[in-house]
Structure formats: C-alpha cells, structure tokens
Amino acid sequence: MPEMKPWHEQDIFWETVAPVLFTQQRWSDASAEVDKVLSLLRLTPGTHILDLCCGMGRHSLEMARHGFRVTGVDRTRFYLDRASEQAEIEGLSVEFVQDDMRTFCRPDTYDGVVSLFTSFGYFEDPEDDRQVAMNVYQSLKSGGNFLMELMGKEVLGRIFQERDWDEENGTFILQERKVSSNWDWMENRWIVFKDNSRTEFKVSHRLYSATELTALLAACGFEHIDVYGDLAGNAYDHTAERLVIVARK
Numbered sequence: 322m323p324e325m326k327p328w329h330e331q332d333i334f335w336e337t338v339a340p341v342l343f344t345q346q347r348w349s350d351a352s353a354e355v356d357k358v359l360s361l362l363r364l365t366p367g368t369h370i371l372d373l374c375c376g377m378g379r380h381s382l383e384m385a386r387h388g389f390r391v392t393g394v395d396r397t398r399f400y401l402d403r404a405s406e407q408a409e410i411e412g413l414s415v416e417f418v419q420d421d422m423r424t425f426c427r428p429d430t431y432d433g434v435v436s437l438f439t440s441f442g443y444f445e446d447p448e449d450d451r452q453v454a455m456n457v458y459q460s461l462k463s464g465g466n467f468l469m470e471l472m473g474k475e476v477l478g479r480i481f482q483e484r485d486w487d488e489e490n491g492t493f494i495l496q497e498r499k500v501s502s503n504w505d506w507m508e509n510r511w512i513v514f515k516d517n518s519r520t521e522f523k524v525s526h527r528l529y530s531a532t533e534l535t536a537l538l539a540a541c542g543f544e545h546i547d548v549y550g551d552l553a554g555n556a557y558d559h560t561a562e563r564l565v566i567v568a569r570k
C-alpha cells in the first residue's frame with residue numbers, strides 16, 4: 322500500500338473543499354480584510370508584499386488592485402490557475418508561484434509578508450513550522466513586517482464545538498473535532514458530500530496560543546511582536562475572534 326500523503330499535500334482535498342472555503346461571502350470580505358492588513362502593516366502602494374499560501378488569490382488580487390507589487394505563493398496548482406485567470410481578466414500584474422512554504426525563500430525581498438485564514442501549523446513536525454517562519458524572516462527586508470491571522474488556541478477553547486456542519490453551493494461539510502490532551506494538536510474529521518458522492522478527510526493541525534507563536538517568531542529573530550484579536554487591531558482578550566500577530570524583522 323502506498324503511504325497516504327497528509328491532507329494538506331492532497332490536491333483532491335483542496336479541490337473538494339474549495340466551494341466551502343472560498344465562498345462568495347469570503348471573496349467579498351477580502352476587500353475589507355486587505356484594508357485592515359495594509360493598515361496594520363503600514364505599507365504604501367508600490368511596495369512588495371508576499372501572500373504566503375495565497376489560495377485562489379482573494380487577498381493577492383485585492384492588494385494588486387491597491388497598487389502593491391504582489392507575489393502569491395501556494396502549493397495548489399488548481400488554485401493558482403484560478404488566481405492567474407482572474408489577474409489576467411482584470412489586467413493585474415501579480416506573480417503567482419507554485420511552491421511549498423517550507424522551501425520558498427527569497428532573501429531580503431519583501432516589505433511585508435502575510436499568512437491569512439489559518440495557513441500556518443499544518444505540519445506534524447514543529448520544526449517545519451519553525452522553518453516556515455525562518456523563511457519568512459529571511460525573505461523580509463530589514464524593518465519589514467510579517468502578519469499572521471489564524472485561529473488561536475484561546476479562541477478555539479472558547480468557541481469549541483465537537484461537531485457541526487456547513488453547506489455552500491450544494492457542497493456539505495460535516496466536521497468532528499478532537500483536541501489532544503495537551504492542547505498542542507487538533508484532529509478533525511471532515512465528511513464532504515458533493516454531487517452524490519461522500520469523501521472523508523482527516524484534517525489536523527498544530528494549535529498555537531499567542532504566547533507560543535510569539536516565542537516561535539522571537540526565536541527566529543523577529544522583534545516588536547504585537548498581538549491582536551482581529552484585523553481591526555482590537556485586543557486579544559476574552560472577546561477575540563482570531564489570533565493576529567504582527568512581527569517586525
């Protein structure tokens with residue numbers, strides 16, 4: 322039996338869940354999200370941004386519309402093709418690169434790097450996460466910022482639901498969640514119903530608290546690390562919706 326690749330390395334996973342991940346609402350939300358991201362990054366048009374794990378380019382395309390030079394990196398060819406098609410339709414110049422976040426590194430190139438919508442923490446070996454953060458550190462110019470936006474451990478603990486389901490454009494996803502006993506890892510079972518077929522995936526990822534992620538970034542050399550509870554820059558307190566970190570090289 323050939324060894325199964327982890328969920329995040331399977332094209333079939335990303336293709337199957339795309340309608341539920343990238344809903345019309347999420348495409349619309351991207352515009353306001355980019356405004357907030359740019360304000361937290363304090364960047365002016367013309368500067369160079371890396372959108373790490375850019376998916377179908379929701380944010381890359383919007384940043385290009387604002388006049389930024391953008392590189393979008395993602396492993397999934399299918400997503401990058403959609404992103405490139407949209408860029409061409411709009412006459413936008415965006416560099417889309419197929420690569421793995423564990424290996425993509427362009428020393429001293431970017432004024433800002435973003436990792437949005439929980440695109441970090443996928444790997445079983447925590448050293449891989451550290452390698453990703455090191456790649457980002459090296460790819461930033463001195464004084465550049467890295468912005469991460471993900472589901473923080475503290476937020477998850479507050480809103481945790483063992484089971485729920487979601488429906489979008491005829492695709493149904495049923496999710497069952499389990500957290501490891503030391504709260505460092507989450508195992509989800511995703512059952513997807515689409516076009517009369519049923520597919521099941523094991524979707525797992527590392528859970529980071531604000532303190533743990535701050536420590537990881539500090540160990541890579543980042544300084545001036547700020548923590549927020551959303552992209553608007555509100556506090557990461559008991560009302561926080563997301564974990565947002567801005568770390569300066």
Ligand SMILES: C[S@@+](CC[C@H](N)C(=O)[O-])C[C@H]1O[C@@H](n2cnc3c(N)ncnc32)[C@H](O)[C@@H]1O
Pocket residue numbers: 329330335342373374375376377378379380394395396397400420421422423436437438439440443
């Ligand atoms: C939750 S989606 C977020 C996409 C995008 N940031 C957005 O907000 O629309 C995570 C993305 O990470 C990409 N991805 C997963 N593993 C990756 C890896 N090792 N290297 C690069 N991209 C990866 C997937 O293809 C997917 O597009």
